[in-house]
Amino acid sequence: MPFVNIRITRDGATAEQKAALIQGATQLLVDVLGKNPKTTVVIIDEVDTDNWGIGGESVTARRKQGI
Amino acid sequence: MPFVNIRITRDGATAEQKAALIQGATQLLVDVLGKNPKTTVVIIDEVDTDNWGIGGESVTARRKQGI
């Protein structure tokens, strides 16, 4: 019954891509630890680029600089 | 000063229902552990059904299949 939380920037991930993340993360727990996929929960949080920082700057600011 | 984070699918929970979750979770910590309700924080996150997976599938996909 693992719980996986995936946080990504909000950049238009499609429902198909999210489904692939859910399927892949669930399978990873099955493959590595033999966990039961039926009770494995995956939650994806999409975060605005203004609200995500790395290196002391927002992703919005970094992209403007071409980083 | 407990902290409670409740994550549910985004399905139109009303302000009254959210208030009941906040009240109930706070009271639970008072009843079980004698915590101070004044400093108990509850945060409710509503998650799109495309972004919530269980059993390797999104809730959106499961609902289409009538699961």
Place this chain on the structure above:
Amino acid sequence: MPFVNIRITRDGATAEQKAALIQGATQLLVDVLGKNPKTTVVIIDEVDTDNWGIGGESVTARRKQGI
């Protein structure tokens, strides 16, 4: 299939008290939103008082001051 994360200071909560938190939080989601208890997950995190701050001070420091 809600997910509830309860964070409390590490103060010797017993297995019985934790079971009561799990039971109570699960029932709360049933009562307020009609959620399925079978897939409701509750995780309790116990946090050392040095690692928990409120009012700009650790809980360890506050307790020494009798706050």
Place this chain on the structure above:
Amino acid sequence: MPFVNIRITRDGATAEQKAALIQGATQLLVDVLGKNPKTTVVIIDEVDTDNWGIGGESVTARRKQGI
């Protein structure tokens, strides 16, 4: 490579204010623990006032009462 998650009520924080939170949290980890700012991640979550509770009530309800 610390990870910082800041949760605030959704009250119109500007991109500049969020950038200041990202910059300040990153610098804090540099100053106190000598962490590498380049791999320090900060994520800001803005939470609706209906979804944030303290003292057993939502922030929405508390503000109506002038608390």
Place this chain on the structure above:
Amino acid sequence: MPFVNIRITRDGATAEQKAALIQGATQLLVDVLGKNPKTTVVIIDEVDTDNWGIGGESVTARRKQGI
């Protein structure tokens, strides 16, 4: 620069298994969304079975019942 948090019960996962989870989760984000693996962070939390509940009961209690 995604962030992945994997929560599992504390059941003696080895360093090799944890490394496989880190490698697999990072690769998943590369494969599905083309994310940069260098800035992808994975954190694994191991939770005592008394502190993890599903179906209104702790995992400790469920295992005693053979569930």
Place this chain on the structure above:
Amino acid sequence: MPFVNIRITRDGATAEQKAALIQGATQLLVDVLGKNPKTTVVIIDEVDTDNWGIGGESVTARRKQGI
């Protein structure tokens, strides 16, 4: 009433350093957003280096390689 969660590798941060993180994060929210420090909560999670990954590898593995 902001909530701040700081996650760092478990590397022997002292109580004084943790107190400085709590004080600094609280002050940051006061300075940038005018938040009330009395209800600002800071929780520090220390994570074993086997359980923290970046670039597809655990921090334990990276340190052995001198990265």
